[in-house]
Amino acid sequence: MLKGELFIAGERRASSDRFQGQDPATGAAIEDVSFAGASEADVADACAAAEAAFAPYSTLPLEQRAQFLEAIATEIEALGDALVERACRETGLPPARITGERGRTAGQLRLFAAEVRDGRWQRVRIDHADPARIPPKPDLRLRMIPLGPVAVFGASNFPLAFSVAGGDTASALAAGCPVVVKGHRAHPGTAELVAGAITRAAASTGMPAGVFSLVNGTSRRVGEALVADPRIQAVGFTGSRAGGEALMRIAAARPRPIPIYAEMSAVNPVIILPHALAARGTALGAAFVASLAMGAGQFCTNPGLVLAVDGPDLDAFIDAAGTALTGQPAQTMLTQGIWEAFEQGKAKLGASAHVTAVTQGAEGTGPNQGRAALFSVKGSDLLADPVHLHEVFGVSSVVVRCADMDELIATVGQLEGQLTATLQVDAADHPAGARLLPVLERTVGRIIANGWPTGVEVGHAMVHGGPYPATSDSRSTSVGSMAIDRFLRPVSYQDMPAELLPPVLNDGAQDNIGARIDGRWA
Numbered sequence: 001m002l003k004g005e006l007f008i009a010g011e012r013r014a015s016s017d018r019f020q021g022q023d024p025a026t027g028a029a030i031e032d033v034s035f036a037g038a039s040e041a042d043v044a045d046a047c048a049a050a051e052a053a054f055a056p057y058s059t060l061p062l063e064q065r066a067q068f069l070e071a072i073a074t075e076i077e078a079l080g081d082a083l084v085e086r087a088c089r090e091t092g093l094p095p096a097r098i099t100g101e102r103g104r105t106a107g108q109l110r111l112f113a114a115e116v117r118d119g120r121w122q123r124v125r126i127d128h129a130d131p132a133r134i135p136p137k138p139d140l141r142l143r144m145i146p147l148g149p150v151a152v153f154g155a156s157n158f159p160l161a162f163s164v165a166g167g168d169t170a171s172a173l174a175a176g177c178p179v180v181v182k183g184h185r186a187h188p189g190t191a192e193l194v195a196g197a198i199t200r201a202a203a204s205t206g207m208p209a210g211v212f213s214l215v216n217g218t219s220r221r222v223g224e225a226l227v228a229d230p231r232i233q234a235v236g237f238t239g240s241r242a243g244g245e246a247l248m249r250i251a252a253a254r255p256r257p258i259p260i261y262a263e264m265s266a267v268n269p270v271i272i273l274p275h276a277l278a279a280r281g282t283a284l285g286a287a288f289v290a291s292l293a294m295g296a297g298q299f300c301t302n303p304g305l306v307l308a309v310d311g312p313d314l315d316a317f318i319d320a321a322g323t324a325l326t327g328q329p330a331q332t333m334l335t336q337g338i339w340e341a342f343e344q345g346k347a348k349l350g351a352s353a354h355v356t357a358v359t360q361g362a363e364g365t366g367p368n369q370g371r372a373a374l375f376s377v378k379g380s381d382l383l384a385d386p387v388h389l390h391e392v393f394g395v396s397s398v399v400v401r402c403a404d405m406d407e408l409i410a411t412v413g414q415l416e417g418q419l420t421a422t423l424q425v426d427a428a429d430h431p432a433g434a435r436l437l438p439v440l441e442r443t444v445g446r447i448i449a450n451g452w453p454t455g456v457e458v459g460h461a462m463v464h465g466g467p468y469p470a471t472s473d474s475r476s477t478s479v480g481s482m483a484i485d486r487f488l489r490p491v492s493y494q495d496m497p498a499e500l501l502p503p504v505l506n507d508g509a510q511d512n513i514g515a516r517i518d519g520r521w522a
């Protein structure tokens with residue numbers, strides 16, 4: 001039963017500032033409950049509680065931290081159909097997608113529980129002293145410690161896996177950081193259900209109350225106050241480039257600037273090399289549209305740009321893609337704002353003198369239904385207008401007709417930072433692939449061969465990140481176990497008496513977690 005309240009450090013809290021969830025499929029408010037918008041005082045209370053929880057939470061035995069993460073997964077699963085129904089109603093996404101996303105969310109919480117127990121993330125290094133050396137060498141011992149309270153912005157497009165208990169929250173909690181979530185206004189009921197699950201898990205596993213809070217609100221001041229709060233030590237964000245950049249400015253302008261991990265925008269180029277295009281262009285056209293249309297195109301990994309050498313083989317690909325896209329029904333988008341931004345994005349592309357409209361999908365029959373669109377442009381014109389390369393969030397993509405491989409490679413080299421690049425590559429294309437790889441490594445976070453970029457696997461070797469503006473910090477990932485590193489920093493202890501050292505740094509205490517001791521990996 002939803003109450004429409006905030007969660008501040010284990011307590012529910014009401015507010016007179018109310019807003020309503022929206023059903024994007026009908027365009028109408030969901031009337032059963034209204035939701036509390038946080039005041040700046042609520043944000044400050046959540047941050048103060050997170051700061052108070054930091055020392056007790058970050059020093060708990062790792063086993064207890066891991067059990068907390070597992071308990072969150074179990075509590076989310078126990079929400080059952082109520083969670084799936086609410087998330088579908090608030091997002092317009094179908095039950096199969098939300099059910100899959102729930103599995104991914106619980107799975108990534110359990111992955112981080114295993115990561116916490118594993119302990120290697122502490123990256124212990126020990127250089128023993130050598131008093132006989134001239135000058136004498138000190139005893140140095142290093143470990144990673146958590147940064148402090150973390151602010152997480154729930155994303156609209158993944159109401160579970162990138163939201164209240166999503167990857168940013170799971171990795172920050174795993175690192176030992178209390179979390180204050182700014183919920184997305186597009187799914188407040190879903191957020192409340194998940195916040196309840198986290199709060200119950202915190203209570204049943206004996207966590208300090210301030211380990212988690214959820215603040216909502218329709219006004220930007222909630223997020224602004226959160227990022228500016230002096231107790232917040234890092235930020236995780238998934239959303240628009242404008243939103244991410246606004247928060248980056250706030251983080252940088254603080255008296256004590258903090259790291260912000262913002263995942264913002266990408267067009268995720270797909271490069272079809274000539275032999276693959278000749279051998280399988282028609283099949284690739286249909287498969288490309290299946291990836292493009294997934295989740296109404298509302299994936300940050302959506303393939304928004306396709307590059308290939310011009311000619312009859314590319315015509316065959318475009319024909320097949322066009323046929324598949326024409327048959328695409330219009331899909332309900334997450335919010336009216338996102339649908340409007342999609343319509344504007346397509347209109348701007350269509351208005352470019354360099355762009356040809358290839359085809360469109362079926363027209364929408366209800367509110368907020370995005371109509372698929374495919375465009376093409378000549379390689380020599382692609383960089384003439386920045387609009388060709390802007391993320392259009394929805395089922396829209398641009399096929400780039402390059403004169404030859406040299407033009408294709410030069411064009412790829414001038415793209416902005418991206419989350420992914422995809423190569424469709426047959427054996428005879430390997431020499432061209434080898435020329436492209438060093439260019440792509442400079443530009444993207446993940447390079448895919450003969451697959452599609454949508455659907456990020458949650459694992460140990462995943463990078464969901466990339467150079468600016470795909471993210472604000474290319475040195476990390478927001479998906480997979482390495483995401484824990486974003487919320488850690490190294491501390492070195494020099495000539496510290498053994499009784500004062502953190503136990504993990506004492507001699508012989510690293511049996512199962514690996515360590516670099518006197519330069520050698522143990």
Ligand SMILES: NC(=O)C1=CN([C@@H]2O[C@H](COP(=O)(O)OP(=O)(O)OC[C@H]3O[C@@H](n4cnc5c(N)ncnc54)[C@H](O)[C@@H]3O)[C@@H](O)[C@H]2O)C=CC1
Pocket residue numbers: 153154155156157182183184185219220221223224238239240241242243244246247263264265266299300301337338341342392393
């Ligand atoms: N690349 C990606 O992964 C995604 C891109 N988007 C893009 O973002 C557009 C809008 O979608 P939203 O999900 O609403 O993203 P958004 O960036 O507008 O909002 C995300 C969160 O950040 C907060 N926020 C945004 N601007 C802010 C500011 N200036 N100050 C303080 N807080 C701020 C919002 O309140 C919300 O909680 C979409 O049309 C799409 O273009 C959205 C979701 C994912």
Ligand SMILES: O=C(O)CCC(=O)C(=O)O
Pocket residue numbers: 155157158162238263298299300301453454455456
């Ligand atoms: O799983 C995926 O492909 C997409 C992830 C995504 O869209 C996001 O990070 O917002």
